[in-house]
Every structure is written in C-alpha cells, then in structure tokens.
Amino acid sequence: MGFTTVPTKIAGDVWTEAMWDTHVKDNFNTGTVVKIESVTLTVAAATITFAAIPQSWTHLYLVGFTRGDSAVAANQVLGNFNADTAANYDYQYLLGNAAAGNQGEFFAANQFQLANQPAGTAGANLFCSFDAEIGYYSGAANQKSVLSRWSNKVGTSSGNIEVGELGGHWRSSAAITSLTLKTNSGNFVAGSYVALYGRS
C-alpha cells in the first residue's frame, strides 16, 4: 500500500475510524519512511546491534557517524546479518583517495564491509559518514545485497580523505532480522551514532 494523500477538513468535521485508519495508521505503517532505532554510544563499544528488526517494511536504510579507537589512522566498519559470522559474505569496493582510485573484491568473508572510519591516531574529533541501502530485507526467497557509501577523513594532509562505494552480498535467503556492526580492530568510540530506518 502506498501513501494516501491527507485531505482537507473543515471546522466541525468529526474524526472517524476510517480517517484514522487511512490517514494515520496506514500512512505511518505503510506509506512513509520511519526510524526503527538509533544508537548513540556514550561509552566505547565493540559492537552496535539492531535486534528484532520488524519485517513490515520493504527496504532498510542505515546511516552511520562513527570512529574507532584502535591505534591506527583508519579501520573498517563491518557488518553481520542474523549473527551469521560464517564465511557467507562477498563484497566489492571502489574508492578514491587523493588523486588515486582503488578497487577490489573479497569472497567468502566472515562479514561484509560498510565503510572505512577514522581511528585512534586520526585527527581529534574526526568521524566518518556512511549510509547503506539493504534491498528487500524481509524476503525469504533470495539472497541479500547491500549498497553502501562512505566519506572518511583522518587528517588534513594529502591522502587523508577518501570516498568509496561498497557492494556487499550475503549468501542467505533468510529474512534479515538483526544487524550487528563491528570494527576490524578495537571499539567504536563514544559519540558514534548509527540509525536504522524502514522504507515502506
């Protein structure tokens, strides 16, 4: 069901059940984009998990603002669906850093990659931004794919800024019911923020 335009009412009109069901309930539940959950870390954490993701939406959309704490300039934001950490993920990346491009592929990984983020030795207060589309996450017939992009800055010297795209693929036809984010080393720092949205 798509969104139903909300009509004009005049003084004296009475709220009816039909008005509520069509214009409030159905529009919220099946006609718009809503926030399912967001997490802001107040202390460093190794993982951020969205559990019990409702199956009532068509696609998922994820937005992140994160930084790691391991003693390197940058590390990776990684993900697992449904707590599956077996070798069931494949991903392809494309990135630009200063005047250079780079690309590569990984098969049978234990997680997919979403982004690169600044880490412990990056400039203070720098965080990455990333987002991801997860198409038809609730389908139970076909494998899942994830499309993410990121922007990462670790300093103000040449080569300290990069932008990239990632295509991740999970070798499972199960509906996605949970998403766990982690780094390839260390924790996410306090102040990291990730939000998960449902696209009707």
Added chain:
Amino acid sequence: MPFTAVPDRSAGYAVQLADWNYLKDNFNSGVWTKYASSLVSSPTTITFSSIPSTHSHLMIVAYVRGDTAATNTEFVLRYNGDTGSNYDSDRVYSNGGTRTHSMFLALSSQGVGIMPAGTATAGLFATIAVILPNYASTTAQKTMVHRFASKINTSANGMWVGVGGGGWRSTAAINQIEMRGNVGPNLAVGSHLSLYLMA
C-alpha cells in the same frame, strides 16, 4: 511546505481542525512518502504512472534481476514513455580488480546499474538506488544520480559496484517511469521496486 513540529497537548484537550492540519500538511509536504512499490510475481517490466508533481525529488530503491539469458544486463529507466535517443549517462565502477569509467550518449533509455540476469547464480539480486532531483520542473532538463551493487556468482570478477549520473534531454516534468532490463527486457520474479516522493 517544510515539516512543522507538532505541538504538545494537555490531557483533556479537544482535538481541533488545526491539529488535523498538522497531520495533513506534514504528511503531504513535510516527509518522504512511498508513491508505489511492486513485487514482481511473473517476469515483466514495471511502470509507475501518474506521478504527481507535488514534491521536490524522487527516489527509486530497487532489488532487481533481469530474466534474459545472460549473466547480467543493465537496469534502465524510461521517463514519460520517451523511447527517443534522449538519455545520457556517466559512471565509474569496479569489477574485481578493475576500475572503469564509461559514458553513454543519446541512448533510448537511462542506464542506472548492472543487475544479474537469467544465467547468474540463482537467488542473486542487485540493490540499486536512484535519485531524480527537481523531477517536476518544466524548465530544466532532468538529471539523476545512481548507485548499484551487483553479483552474478562467487568467481573472480563476479561482482560490480558503481556510482554515476546522467540526464534526460527533456524539460518535461516526469510523470511516468518505466523500469526494465536493457536486454530482455523483463525483470525476474522476486524483483522488488519502490518509488518515493521526497518532500
């Protein structure tokens, strides 16, 4: 009209006409809404018609696969039924260890990403996102940006990821979008496509 914060009400407050207007104005012009979506149950192309000119931008999110007998094909759009040579696109993408930049001019449809097709491993679908800014303008030619992630198998060079843009050589407001394979042109069963109106 942008979103208006909805005020607090006290216990016992009787809902007024102005309260309905918060609902009406915010829903109709203050938030993103779904215009249509389609889950393909038999191979077909998908067309979303009668798109209203009431919003700022359009967004398409597609989980798609073609059904032509090839490992992959291009997922393409056509606006307002225009099959003329009026579409241009530009893209950078990677496939395995290779990075490629391509440009296509004067095509009969708008390519927005590579998707697996009939001979790709079963169950594989691409995720593709497209934004069409200012789609309702009647004075400016239309542009779009697109991104895609696609996989056809688990062998080397079996995946693509890319980002690009393009344009439609028309100043007409977009009121119809056809979504199809460049070859085929049907989309496979299980494809799920959604069109959103961005306030």
